[in-house]
Amino acid sequence: MAEPIIKVEDVWFQYSPEVVALKEINLEIHSGEILALIGQNGGGKTTLAKHFNGLLKPTKGRVLVAGMDTKETPTHKIVAKVGYVFQNPAHQIFMSTVYEEVAYGPRNLELSEEEVDRRVKEALKVVGLEGTEEMHPYDLDYGKRKLLTVASVLSMNPEVFVLDEPTTGQDHVGRRVLSDLCIKLNKEGKTVVVITHDMRFVARTAKRVVLMAEGRILKDGPVEEVLYDYETLRKAFIRPPQVVELNLKVGKFPEKFLTVDEAAEMIRGILKSR
């Protein structure tokens, strides 16, 4: 197997002597994966994700991004590989037009002005914000502002995308757009890491799930395995999607489905064969 793009080796992290946020984390993320980081608030998801692009450095252990040790490599080299979309758009938007905001990252990467322009247009098109170039970011509604933060990372064209709770405050359409976007990026060969509480989003989007609680990884496996591990999820105070609960309660379905569509298709199949 190829070298993982992100390799976390026995990482511990402390914010202060009293607050240990990460304990003994070992994790390998390979190029082309699409995975969800789930768990309660305060479980260490965001802290771990901030290690992926060097915003935080481990107190003990090490993190390798494409072979580079985050402790020794300057942050700007790592962020060119790992893009990070923050949870709160208010903390990320600081330019006065949508265009400038999206152009900020690629300009810092010292790309030519034509290339920057090309990338900005491309990124805005992908998230469906064409035509808003000259608007002030704060005039966009919350959902669109969130998409803008995604675009501003897209334009840097990183190999890995980390999205911190992309679906909070999104309506159904926004959630679908973001889910489709993650899948699309992944199909194009990008590695996608999503931090989320939205189990339906996980079921629809991710292929691998890492469950965290109290600074440790509780479970790490394929999405159908983790979401069907009712006991472990309960320990972390997480309820799987309702279709999964239904499947577990009925207990007689031949397959582990994750979404309503999958369930419907299977049930249709069963009814037909009768």
Added chain:
Amino acid sequence: MSLVHYYPGDSFFHKLDPRVKMLWLACMFVLSFIFNHPLHLGVLFISVLFLWIYMKIPFSELKLFFKALTIVAIVTFFFQLLFYPGEHAIVSFSIPRWIPYFGGVTAITIEGLVNGIAMVLRLFIIVLTMPVITMSTSLEHLIISLIRMGMPYEIAFAATTALNLVPVLQSDALKIIDAQKARAFTALERGSFKDKIKAYVPLIVPLMVGSLKKGQQLEVAMESRAFGAYESRTYLTEIRMRSIDYVFAAFFVIITILCLALRILKGFGAFRL
């Protein structure tokens, strides 16, 4: 961490009535201005320093503050040393008149040296006393004591809200710096001093927008809970002066008046050659 952060504890100073603490602050101010002898100011300074250590205020979290303070102190010291008019020269020299600002300085004098030290000590006393109060008093107690001393509730509320927002703004600023770093912004890491200063400019926009928004939200939240519905209000926390508070209050006042009287009548704490 910030200077207005509250560090809970149960030292005697923590338990003191906030009004007595403010009285202490006023006494320290008066004393630091009536004295100009380094020895007397030194005693005052050590008493404040002792409080900081006694209350276990983590110095290491305030590195930036002390750095800035040291720079100001050094500048102050040299200005006094060079420009304070005195007669007893330690070293004589002459700086030609054509040199801007420094031209005409002829000697470093004992008076200049003493005054320089006194000024620096005064600076430290004044700057270090205020945080002792905010660090040892919860905002709740501070606001109530301000109201008890006659400040209108609305103003006291606004003042404490502003204090409350400082740490929030700090953490917001750090988050925005992170967001900039995440988009390959490098001036903070490898830029020149000028680049670093410039790098803080884009911080201002989201910080301002953020705090204005917070203000608006706060207003709505307060209105919706009927802020100002009654003329007079009652308080969840009551503060009462205990006998120990009166003892300390009396102690501070007596010491200050005594020093003031001695200073005027006998020249106590004044530097003379």
